[in-house]
Amino acid sequence: MLHVKSIPAFNDNYIWLIISEDNRCAVVDPGEASQVIDYLKANTLTLSCILITHHHWDHTNGIEELVRFAPSAQVIGPEIKPIPRLSMAVGDGDQIDVFDHRFLVVGVEGHTDDHIAFVGDGKLFCGDALFSAGCGRLLGGTAAQALNSLKKLASLPIExxxxxxxxxxxxxxxxxxxxxxxxxxxxxxxxxxxRLRAQEKQTLPSTIGREKRINPFLRIHEPSVIQAVSGRAQNNTELEVFRALRQWKDEF
Structure with a gap:
């Protein structure tokens, strides 16, 4: 099993560190580098690769400094938008090795048109495509893309x-x-x-099973959600329910 460590960044970002038993490390979406480098040094970790889910600055700004710190580290991410120091472009259906574990790349466009997620070792690193009890705003992709992406993620094992x-x-x-x-x-x-936030603890990770019970964006087929958007949606199709729900959340 791989160990996952969170590095808080900015106001509410998490940079995820995936750590192997032999002290190799992959970093997911490093919006900044200094705290990551401090942790790597303090724990004698070797940075092997940097995984990028999409091009937004708060997920990529630390790449240059991290590559200077660890020149042999691969930068793996989507090709559609420019990613600093990209050494391996991947897309939906590709597979990569993170240490001795095979990870699947899943295309999850919607928040942006280049968004991908990484799934392996029973873990999903999904950037801004899926949040606990929510999903990302449409900032480059379409509602249809986002809906399709969330269906893909909802089909993963519940654990x-x-x-x-x-x-x-x-x-x-x-x-x-x-x-x-x-x-x-x-x-x-x-x-x-x-309770967790009162103790200044993180609420993540969640699980796919939990999200299917509590996340309205994964529950658009439920009568309660359809009824809730009945005055906002043009009809009761999945896409219109999702679109109305996303617009409602944008205004909330």
Missing amino acids: TEVYCAHEYTAANVAFALTVEPENDDLHLYREEVN
């Missing part, structure tokens, strides 16, 4: 751990409860999230 790139959980739960005020799983989750 899959979800490592997304932002601590948005409390705000997302507030919106989700507006959509589904009678969802008992959501009420229980709100209590857990509030």
